[in-house]
Amino acid sequence: MDPIRTPMTPPVRVTDAAIHLEGSQFSEARVSGGVLVQGNVVGLTINSNAASQADHVGCYSRVFLHPVKTFVRRPELCEQIRRQLHDRPGSDTAGGSGEYGKKVLAVWGLGGTGKTQLVLDYLQRYRNEYKAAFWIEAERKASVERDLINIYKLLFPARLSAGQETVKIDDAVVAVKNWFSNGQDRWLMVFDGADSIDNENDAEFLDLAYYMPESPAVHVIVTTRSRTAKDMTMLEGVNVGEMDEQQAVDLFYESSRPMKRDNKTEEEVGCIVKELGYLALAINLAGTYVSRTPRLLFDIRGYLPEYRRRRQELLGRKPEKLVHQYGKSVLTTWETSYQAIKQQSAGAAKLLTFLAFLNFDDIYLELFGMSIEPQGAEPSDHPNEHLSWRTMLSPGTDMDIYELEKYFDVLQLYSFVQRKSDQRSYSMHKLVHAWGYDRLQSEEQRDPSLGALQLVYEAATDPKAGPYGKLRLLPHIMANFDAVAKSMSRLEMIEHVLVPLEVLGRFAHDIGRLPEAYLMKAFVVEEHCALHGDEHLETLRAMDTLANTLADQGKNSEAAAIMTEVLEKRRRILGEEHLNTIAAMHHLAVILDKQGKHNKAAAMQIEVLEKRRRILGEEHLGTITARHVLANTLYMQGKRNEASAIITEVLEKRRRVLGEEHLSTIATIYNLANVLGC
Known part of the structure; x- marks a missing residue:
């Protein structure tokens, strides 16, 4: 593939004593140091006796070196790049010298956060700070080598004119690095999309250090999904995460033109970008979809319900290269990273899937019952203890805190989890969390959902758990409940799920989280009714506990109606003197008392006491x-x-x-x- 050309700009012809090479874009037209820059074509003219072009001005790139049309600036991140590259004196490496100092800056974050667009914005704003910029596509080793060979041809045209037919990559790398070492000006080199830098056993592994110039006059920016790049430099790097809310709203409007912008619409757009986790690529794709869907342009309120029904399909839409300057969907980007993780650590890949069945925030190691003190795994009293979550994550080995920390470290390298500022827990982007669930077929969801159910059950029944720990656990219980409710068949419910869910419902009730307790208890009643009928003793027991929760919520009329039904059926099935019948009478009396029916309640309580x-x-x-x-x-x-x-x-x-x-x-x-x- 040739470097990008602008059709309206014809190739430049030079004299016999000159050689023309087509480079890439530069917005000005001038002659400087033997370089003609016109429109989007760089024409390089040199003396035929010169070994290299010593005063290269302009750019090398095979892509358009400006952000997409819908780009919304993130000035605080752009300023972080500027501050670290320009304001920090000295060199990144020991013995570095030169006026500017060699600097390598990692711009890293989850796929789809807008790393490339951010660096393109930086380049456009500060291009005059550099004599030339070189943009290298670093997604694959082959593309890096292709671009470096092209840069070699750009810098050493005389060697080509002397009859050199082929260029070996090693020769090109050495020559290009040496060329930069002789320069005194400031240069910028960008390695964009350098994601294969973690696993040396990967066929696509990229040894970035080998390709980077050592010259103190060069600024190097590496965009990557891998946090490993941050460790290549003394600079702190730039972590590109979620957009802030206003930036996300602005991006949606830019992408969804000609949608009108008013207060009512802006409120709905705020809900949309929140649902999309303020992720740049997801918002851009959503806005583009809206712009091409007239019914949504007319009434944006239709987008969120449609997104929730078709989330996987909409996130899987491939961006249009000419519009988004990006060829991969959100899900494709993450799937590529997942496969890299799987190659590096099967346990880490399993952990990523497992986390999709817990809450995406506040993922703390204590949740896994791990201690730094050596100890064996205690036997679980979970009804399905053979479905061990430890075995799921680490089959054939004893899971301990050190193994778990290694798995989290791998996920963090690929930006799938982020360590929170307290350093004691992790979080996931909500769309990554949803993708971890959506990517599985229904039969693949069963085991991790049951494993995560066992995990939260163990945590909820741990006698050592304090009040704060119990409150911290509840979001994970509810996330797992939602996943289990969607992934289990009714026959599997009775075998694996209903008993632990009843325990977890009581747990939520006991810590005062009555709405959550109601959801789980109502679900258990519904499933028992469907499986056994409304007169089965298990159904009646579940109805009894549900009525108690309703009463504690102040919904006494609903509670009394359910408890009256339970009492009547227990009287008929078990008899007046059965303890469960008496218990139902006792519970109904308590509810009647809350309703203010004290005389009726007292008569019933006297009967219970006798x-x-x-x-x-x-x-x-x-x-x-x-x-x-x-x-x-x-x-x-x-x-x-x-x-x-x-x-x-x-x-x-x-x-x-x-x-x-x-x-x-x-x-x-x-x-x-x-x-x-x-």
């Missing part, structure tokens, strides 16, 4: 609890003396059975004080 006395005995905790509940209802009826006498008796029994320090004993003391007006 039956528990007869069946369980006076000292049973169930009987004592029934006494306490009855006392509270009597108090609400205004019968303070009766209530205080019963609570005093409850306190004595709880002290004797549970002890002074038990929370139930302490709660009874508090209630007695309230009743007595203390």
